[in-house]
Amino acid sequence: MNKLASRLVTLLVSLCMAGSIATAQTSPSHAVDAEGHQWWQHAVFYEIYPRSFADSNNDGVGDLRGITSKLDYLKDLGVDAIWISPCFPSPQVDFGYDVSDYENIDPMYGTLEDFDVLASEAKKRDIHIIFDFVVNHTSDQHKWFLDSKSSRTSAHRDWYIWRDGKGPGEPPNNWVSLFGGPAWKFDPVTNQYYYHFFYAEQPDLNWRNPAVKDAMFDVTRWWYKRGVAGFRLDAVETLFEDPGLHDNPILRPGKNAYGDAIEENKYNTKLPELHDVLRGLRKVADESNAVLIGETWTADVAELNQYYGEGNNELQLPMDFLFTMVNKLSPAEFRKQIAAVDGASGWPTFVISNHDIARSYDRYGDGQHNDQIAKLMAALYLTLRGTPIMYYGEEIGMKTTPPTRREDVKDPIGRTGWPEEKGRDGERTPMQWDSSENAGFSRGTPWLPVPATYKTHNVAEESKDPNSVLEFYKEVLKLRHTNRALLDGNYTPLNESDANVLCYLRVYKDQGVVVALNMSDAPQKVSLELKGKGFFSAKSLLATGKSAAKGDEVSLEPYGVFIGEVTK
Numbered sequence: 001m002n003k004l005a006s007r008l009v010t011l012l013v014s015l016c017m018a019g020s021i022a023t024a025q026t027s028p029s030h031a032v033d034a035e036g037h038q039w040w041q042h043a044v045f046y047e048i049y050p051r052s053f054a055d056s057n058n059d060g061v062g063d064l065r066g067i068t069s070k071l072d073y074l075k076d077l078g079v080d081a082i083w084i085s086p087c088f089p090s091p092q093v094d095f096g097y098d099v100s101d102y103e104n105i106d107p108m109y110g111t112l113e114d115f116d117v118l119a120s121e122a123k124k125r126d127i128h129i130i131f132d133f134v135v136n137h138t139s140d141q142h143k144w145f146l147d148s149k150s151s152r153t154s155a156h157r158d159w160y161i162w163r164d165g166k167g168p169g170e171p172p173n174n175w176v177s178l179f180g181g182p183a184w185k186f187d188p189v190t191n192q193y194y195y196h197f198f199y200a201e202q203p204d205l206n207w208r209n210p211a212v213k214d215a216m217f218d219v220t221r222w223w224y225k226r227g228v229a230g231f232r233l234d235a236v237e238t239l240f241e242d243p244g245l246h247d248n249p250i251l252r253p254g255k256n257a258y259g260d261a262i263e264e265n266k267y268n269t270k271l272p273e274l275h276d277v278l279r280g281l282r283k284v285a286d287e288s289n290a291v292l293i294g295e296t297w298t299a300d301v302a303e304l305n306q307y308y309g310e311g312n313n314e315l316q317l318p319m320d321f322l323f324t325m326v327n328k329l330s331p332a333e334f335r336k337q338i339a340a341v342d343g344a345s346g347w348p349t350f351v352i353s354n355h356d357i358a359r360s361y362d363r364y365g366d367g368q369h370n371d372q373i374a375k376l377m378a379a380l381y382l383t384l385r386g387t388p389i390m391y392y393g394e395e396i397g398m399k400t401t402p403p404t405r406r407e408d409v410k411d412p413i414g415r416t417g418w419p420e421e422k423g424r425d426g427e428r429t430p431m432q433w434d435s436s437e438n439a440g441f442s443r444g445t446p447w448l449p450v451p452a453t454y455k456t457h458n459v460a461e462e463s464k465d466p467n468s469v470l471e472f473y474k475e476v477l478k479l480r481h482t483n484r485a486l487l488d489g490n491y492t493p494l495n496e497s498d499a500n501v502l503c504y505l506r507v508y509k510d511q512g513v514v515v516a517l518n519m520s521d522a523p524q525k526v527s528l529e530l531k532g533k534g535f536f537s538a539k540s541l542l543a544t545g546k547s548a549a550k551g552d553e554v555s556l557e558p559y560g561v562f563i564g565e566v567t568k
């Protein structure tokens with residue numbers, strides 16, 4: 001896990017269907033299936049970091065046409081929805097998370113017409129497009145901010161958070177930016193400070209101003225009309241600040257990677273007002289049958305429940321980072337987190353990697369059995385009750401490859417935080433398509449270097465190898481889409497005191513599937529004791545190596561996977 005993720009965790013903790021069942025499956029183009037399941041409950045989501053996915057014009061940066069060219073690959077893999085990280089016009093200080101125009105495409109990624117082609121090609125394949133909505137802040141180059149900073153009386157002045165300093169050279173309070181340094185920047189033109197939770201180039205919007213709300217809600221309407229099926233809402237916890245600007249408490253002595261005090265973000269994150277905004281965004285989303293995913297770093301499931309909202313009127317898919325951050329192959333830890341989110345008030349969402357977190361391949365890998373462990377992790381989060389969100393490259397076992405020298409770092413926090421915080425370049429390297437130069441990502445010079453592992457871990461090579469991580473992902477995804485118990489079945493943990501094997505049953509009506517995952521480097525045997533659950537024996541649906549069942553006893557290879565249908 002990189003330092004940013006660990007900081008987020010500390011901060012937040014401190015706060016607080018084909019085949020036999022073809023007809024049963026929800027087609028992404030239909031809102032709700034016969035049993036009331038929404039399309040996003042059965043969909044497999046896949047995050048694309050557009051800079052790094054596929055470069056159609058060989059300028060070294062991925063683009064929308066590149067994504068369009070890979071839709072068949074994604075369909076074949078078993079993906080139903082793609083979440084594209086921000087591709088709006090942006091000075092790219094935070095690689096797109098600093099938006100200067102919400103209703104356009106950055107020329108580096110293409111044009112609105114390229115988006116329209118992508119949308120219509122995706123639609124043909126029943127793939128939904130989810131955009132990333134940066135709700136907390138804009139770029140300092142957005143026309144709203146340019147006007148806001150131009151004078152104290154400008155039309156957009158109150159669209160951002162402007163305050164007087166405490167005294168000459170003294171910011172309004174002690175808040176520090178998550179990305180280092182004070183969270184306030186002095187602007188000599190109007191002699192006031194503006195607030196930025198992230199970089200100074202990302203001024204926070206003032207969500208207490210109804211005009212901001214209206215404008216931002218309209219952005220979502222605009223994209224829904226153009227074919228977007230939902231949004232991943234960025235940094236939702238930081239939408240509101242204490243109007244009294246109280247100083248944040250200092251958590252402990254010492255400094256973080258950026259040399260700042262270690263604060264509890266008591267007065268500038270997770271203010272209850274943010275839920276009004278989420279309810280409003282949800283109302284707009286519901287008009288278009290759209291889905292809202294949240295970047296929600298919650299301290300526990302009670303807090304996660306708040307993001308689902310009362311009667312599920314906020315986010316359909318708040319991410320459960322408590323699951324993501326288990327960070328070790330511990331059946332006990334996973335059992336705890338799965339049970340917690342399974343008991344949440346909404347539909348669970350599972351993520352094991354993203355563009356801010358070191359890749360799962362090496363977070364869980366032991367350096368020796370990494371491919372096997374990658375399959376084990378796939379078998380885990382793709383067979384749970386809930387919606388999985390994959391991260392590009394995870395399906396081929398891409399490895400986190402952080403820069404080795406400060407001068408090579410692209411992510412600004414990696415430069416200010418070096419060497420403690422190396423930034424997020426390591427998990428954003430180009431997608432590895434084949435073993436040709438630059439892994440087939442681009443014929444130009446890629447914006448980040450291609451990891452050396454591309455020779456063995458790439459789509460073309462792995463497609464030829466039935467034992468590859470990629471082929472395993474495809475098989476699990478196929479099973480997941482076609483097996484009703486995996487789609488909708490209840491989750492029941494089995495063998496709860498086993499220290500090595502994570503085992504559970506998914507049951508839908510009279511159909512059941514058992515999953516047994518050996519999280520150790522030694523062979524294991526488990527007795528499933530199915531009789532007590534109304535079943536008799538297990539028949540393999542998918543297993544790695546020689547892992548197999550006899551009656552209700554399962555033998556597992558080191559890090560072995562067994563997924564079986566249970567019979568009465």
Ligand code: GLC
Binds near residue numbers: 134198295355
């Ligand atoms: C979210 C994004 C991250 C970005 C930050 C500021 O955490 O996932 O990549 O830097 O918000 O927008």
